[in-house]
Amino acid sequence: MALRKMRMLCAGGDKTLAEWDTQTISQEQLDRIEAEFNSKMREGFLAADVTDGRNVLIKKFNRNVETLLIPRVQGG
Amino acid sequence: MQRSRLSTASSSGQAEFIDRTSASFKARELLCEILPAAAREEFLAHDAFHFKGERAIYRICRSSQTEIWLNGRLTAHACMQLTIPAPSYDRMIAEYLILNSDENLYWNKANILRAKGPVLGLSELLLIAFNLVLLVKLVFDCLI
Numbered sequence: 001m002a003l004r005k006m007r008m009l010c011a012g013g014d015k016t017l018a019e020w021d022t023q024t025i026s027q028e029q030l031d032r033i034e035a036e037f038n039s040k041m042r043e044g045f046l047a048a049d050v051t052d053g054r055n056v057l058i059k060k061f062n063r064n065v066e067t068l069l070i071p072r073v074q075g076g
Numbered sequence: 077m078q079r080s081r082l083s084t085a086s087s088s089g090q091a092e093f094i095d096r097t098s099a100s101f102k103a104r105e106l107l108c109e110i111l112p113a114a115a116r117e118e119f120l121a122h123d124a125f126h127f128k129g130e131r132a133i134y135r136i137c138r139s140s141q142t143e144i145w146l147n148g149r150l151t152a153h154a155c156m157q158l159t160i161p162a163p164s165y166d167r168m169i170a171e172y173l174i175l176n177s178d179e180n181l182y183w184n185k186a187n188i189l190r191a192k193g194p195v196l197g198l199s200e201l202l203l204i205a206f207n208l209v210l211l212v213k214l215v216f217d218c219l220i
Contacts, residue, residue: 009158009166013102048173050110057177070170071162075187076155
């Protein structure tokens, strides 16, 4: 069993958008999570795979990784 | 409100009361979860950590702009912000993840400001020129 989350940085620190068990989650639920991921990416979010210290940016949703969504960044 | 004492909260080593439900606390916890061990230790001690990239070494700080070090010299400051209001620790997370993954993207997104170094400005150059003129005049007067 592997529990995975999709989190997002926000005013409250971070917020969990979805949490699932990779072995038991249904395709329908996965599709919903992936749709939310894609929607955030279209808004300009960056996504990172933070599973076990990997800490790399990703472009596509992966059900097997811990995902952290980063709101759009800009120069200050 | 849940409050507890956290002894490693400040670089001064003094214990502080931390609101464990606060956005800042949550963001700090997440940053500690993400950082590699060495960077996490440095961050807990100094509220800042270094990241060694291919182009430079970066010192990512909570309360000031990121420092860019090249060949042992502070050469620039980088300013990057999230487009939402969020704790500074979240900005540090974003900077670290972007640098760790795509350093060029960081340079494209951040505002990079060259650090003020020992380079002479116009006023200093004018003063040096003026002093040289005085010196030449003094030597010339002595010779005549």
